[in-house]
Amino acid sequence: MLSAEDVSRIADELAEADRTHSVIPRITARYPEATVEDSYAIQGVWRDRMVASGRRLVGRKIGLTSKAMQQATGITEPDYGVLFDDTVYHSGDSIPVDLFSNVRIEVELAFVLARPLEGPDCTLDDALAAIDYAVPALEVLNSHIELEGRTIVDTISDNAAYGAMVLGTEHRRPDEIDLRWVPGVLSRNGEIEETGVAQGVLGHPATGVAWLANKFHQHGARLEAGEIILAGSFTRPMWVSQGDEVRCDYGPMGVIECRFI
Template sequence: MLAPETLTAIADELAQAERDHSVIPRITARYPDATVEDSYAIQGVWRDQALADGRRIAGRKIGLTSKAMQAATGITEPDYGVMFEDTVFASGSELRHADYSNVRIEVELAFVLARPLEGPGCTLEDVMAATEYVVPALEVLNSHIELEGRTIVDTISDNAAYGAMVLGDTRVTPGDVDLRWVAALLSRNGEIEETGVAAGVLGHPAIGVAWLADKLAQHGDSLAAGEIILAGSFTRPMWVHPGDDVVADYGDLGVVECRFV
């Protein structure tokens, strides 16, 4: 692994990039021997610094769980990051485009846990039993590392490129809806740009949450009751710009929308 002082220095760079809304050179270009374990260690240092500054965890995000996202990024394994309470918005919110870097939108489902969820050996059934409700959501991607040539190590280090989450209003109880068949139409300024079905996330979005519980167990962590889990996008990321209106129509599950100013 990279030396502890190197991990801390990179985490400091990423924290400064978040404050400046800027982009830093690829970690893997500077440290070609950096591993996935290094990247989660960098993310962990960054997370702990944020917690020390008073931020509070709202939940976790899972990324790169669908073929669409893997094809769009060239990365072939899932990853995860942390979401803080100050990054959660209600549908209809206005978001400042300048607060983010390389700004894109993804369509997802969010699982809100009624009780803790731990690995290893977590199953789809375990996730469904632990979930209080599922709600449609948008994820705002916020990349602080240059995109060209990036690897899974770069993405994980950058908190899995998470920026913000916009939550819908329609809550469904697991089992009341076949979550595999939840579909969405993603529009920018009234024009449909992307469509997708939630089964694109590993065959069932709850499988992504089970993957996360098992992955966290490898790092001595688990999911707590009340956490919000973004299960992964089932569309490709859509670029957004200042002035854009974004609407995701989930049919019976309602509409999630936001505007970038």
């Protein structure tokens, strides 16, 4: 495992990379002994420094919850990161592309909790009962670590490569719609690039919410009422550049549109 000094040093590197929108060498290339526990320690130090600087935590993201994403990254287990208030956009917004590095888009559903959710034995039914509503979302990936050869240790340390999210306008309670069959048709500049269905996320997009509650219990924590949980992509990531118009059709849950400037 890494020393506290190494953890702090890497968190500093990632904070500087975030500030300058740059990329650092792979952590696992420099510290091959680094573990998943080390990566969450790095993320935790970085998160606490962001909160201390005035950023407000509004939720959590879960990643690598579908075969599509696991195959795209070569990583075979879920991970999680944190969402800050200044990273939330809405359908119709223009998003400055130079805020991010290695910019890609993923198709997801997000959930807002009506009440706290706690492990250790949280089930899908428990998660559905705790959810206030689901809303379509696009995740903007923002990788500050070189992509080639990266492992889950690199990704988790980098706040699981989260950059921002774009929320839709349709809100649905879990009892109003079968969330497993929500589609996603992702287009760039009018051309369809990726398609998927929400059941591709662990069999049900809210399964990851239960997984995260159980994971948090291991660290003596829980998910809180009002938190946004970004549940994981059911398409492969799509690269975007300045000037791209992005549109995703979620069928009965509406459309998200945004532009990268």
